[in-house]
Structure formats: structure tokens, C-alpha cells
Amino acid sequence: MATTEAQEQRRLYLRASVKVLVAIGVLFLLVPFLKSIPVTPDTLPANATALPATTFAEGETRLVTLVDGSTVFVTRSGATLGRQLAETPADRLWFPSAPGLATQDWFVLQPKSAIDEPVRHLPAAGAWPGGFVADSGAAWDLAGRALKPWPGHPGQLARKEQNLLPLPWRLRDDQLVLVPAP
DSSP states (O other), X not given: OHHHHHHHHHHHXXXXXXXXXXXXXXXXXXXXXXXXXXXXOOOOOTTOEEEEGGGOOTTOEEEEEOTTSOEEEEEEOOHHHHHHHHTSOGGGBSOTTOTTTTSOSEEXXXXXXXXXXXXXXXXXXXXXXXXXXXXXXXXEXXXXXXXXXXXXXXXXXXSOOOOOOBOOEEEETTEEEEOOOO
């Protein structure tokens, strides 16, 4: 009876050894296959513009020309600007429930209103905290939220305005990568 237990034990070891050898063989077969799969580095798309993000100060707004020739306003947010945007009273905004517009780290906005009217940056002065205005009197904050007229508002347009259109961006290393809309 002892010989059958020894034989059974030997069979278990042989089965386990065969399974380990098969697993090793499969791995050796997979390695060249996996190495043959081309892996492209994380390069910029052809239509992307990269800006050194470290050159922007908090609250600074620049008009940037993209690779495709279009322009966008780029503003770097931060604690002070984020607090200022959060403290904007809801009765000053046409769309106070616009989700996520004021909580971004960067604001990348088209320099045209919803009716294709050119928009320009107007820095802070007096009661105006800074933002964007159009010749028609419409105004937006630095996050692109449409503002109602109020004392200190640079224009007095009482017509309901749309928020400025945000554009895609991403932060990679110390580069702000802007990808223009198709």
C-alpha cells in the first residue's frame, strides 16, 4: 500500500511539473509576440498646440494662436481666481447652474460669442473683476459664464447671452496641450 501512495505522490509532482513547464513555454511564446506589437509614444496630435504651462501666472489671460490658425483665450485658474468665481452671486449669471465651468484648472475659450461676435479680454478695473466683453455690451467672466448687467458691468446688454464655448485641453508634464475643435 505504501508503494501506491508513493506512486500517487509522484504523479501529483509530475502533473504539477508539466503544468509549470507548459506555462513557461507559453510565456516564452508570448514574449516575441508581445514585443512585435508596435507601441506609439504619447506624441502630440498633428492639430495640437503645446504651451509651457509654467509661464502662466494665476489669473493671467492670453490670446493664443493654435497650429490651425484659430485663436483661443487661455486663463490659468488658481485658489484666488477659483474663490472669486465661486463667490459670484447667482443673480449676476444668466446660467447659474452651468456645471463645472468655474472649477477648471485652465479655461480655454473661443474668442467669439454664440452669434459669432468677436470677444475681447478686459482686465479687472474697479468693480469689474475681469473677463470678456463684446461690442454689443455682452460680458462673460474668466470662466466664460455669461453675466447679466449689474453696477460695475462694462456693458449694459440686457439680452440673455450664452456662455462662451470651452475647448478641449489637457496637461501633460509641464505642457498645456490645446487641441482645436474639428
